[in-house]
Amino acid sequence: MKRILISTLVLNLVVITAFTLNADISFQLGTKTCMAKYKGSKQGIATLLSLHDDENTAIDAFNGLPKDTCFNLLEIHQNNLRTLTCNLNSKNYEFDPNRIFSDAGIDSTLKKYNSGITKFPAAVVTQIKTFSADLLKAYGARNRSTYTISIHNNTNEGSLSLTDYIRPNKYHQEARAVFAAEGKDLDDFFLVTELNDFNYLKGLNENVVLQSDNPTDDGSLSVYCAKNKIPYINIEAEHGHKAEQVDMLKIVYGLLKIR
Ligand SMILES: [Zn+2]
Structure with a gap:
């Protein structure tokens, strides 16, 4: 009994340490290094993953969250x-x-x-594959949610927006359903892999894309999650739309509370 109690305590300590340790994780890419900064606490409902180092409105939104909306963050850094x-x-x-x-x-x-x-050297491909696997492992160890949640920013000029998923644009075959909310900027939208989450966000009058069940394999995290049956949410806002992205983060917090 005593032994069980001690091992439970040790296990809890390990888990709590993993979630609360605000340490940088270093990944090797040949002779280059890539850092992932982790900011976490016991209260964080899930860990947000920021893959693109130049998408900083999402980071500002994370830092601008009120105390009662607590997420953790894993953020990739190399050259901005x-x-x-x-x-x-x-x-x-x-x-x-x-x-x-x-x-x-x-x-x-x-x-x-x-x-x-x-033709790329096999060693380069191997390095990137190892990085990809290690990054997923590091994220998994710091995320207590069953969801994988990424945060992104786009620009008005040419990059991804909700319109890309609406017929006859190039991504429309990648979406099972699209909902364009009245009065919302099309650059601020969610992409989800679960029908329940699509309906939830649509019900709140939010722009949302439900990814196709059989999306083109472009190596993105949303496609990886769909393949591996991991519920996924991308919270994507236009650069500079900090207040909008704060609201979007709050909405996902509310969604996770009832899942
Ligand atoms: Zn991005």
Whole structure:
């Protein structure tokens, strides 16, 4: 009995330490380093993942949350850019950290950001695959929710918005359903993988995309989660829309409370 009690106490201590330790985690990308900053507390209902280092409105929104809306945050850092760099044999290889969760995604993001190269060294691919697996492990160890939740920002000029998912645009086949809310900026939207969550957000008059059950494998985290049956929410707002993203975070907090 006593032994059980002691092991339970030790286990609790390990779990609490993992959630509350505000330590940076270092990942190796060849000779380059990428840091993930963790900010957490016992009260955090779930951990938000920020993959793009240049999307800082989302970070400001996290920092601007009221005390009763408590999340934890894992935030990727390297050069304050969207892409990360892996350096091997004195060569830089750039890639999008939200395209590394499948082999096909790694291959196409390397091709996209390193023009002129058609065949990449196996060691580069291996480094990125290891980084991807280690990052998911680090996130999983610091997230007490069954949901994976990412935060992103977009710009008015050309990047992703809700309109991309509405016919006849290029992403419309990636969505099972789209709801455009009256009076809301189309750049501020949620992307979810669960029908229940789509209906919940639609019911609150929020812009929301329900991802297709069989999305194109682009190596993004939302597609990885769909494949692995992990409920996923992306909270995406336009750069500078801090107040809107604070409200969106509060809404997801409310959703998680009843799940
Ligand atoms: Zn992003």
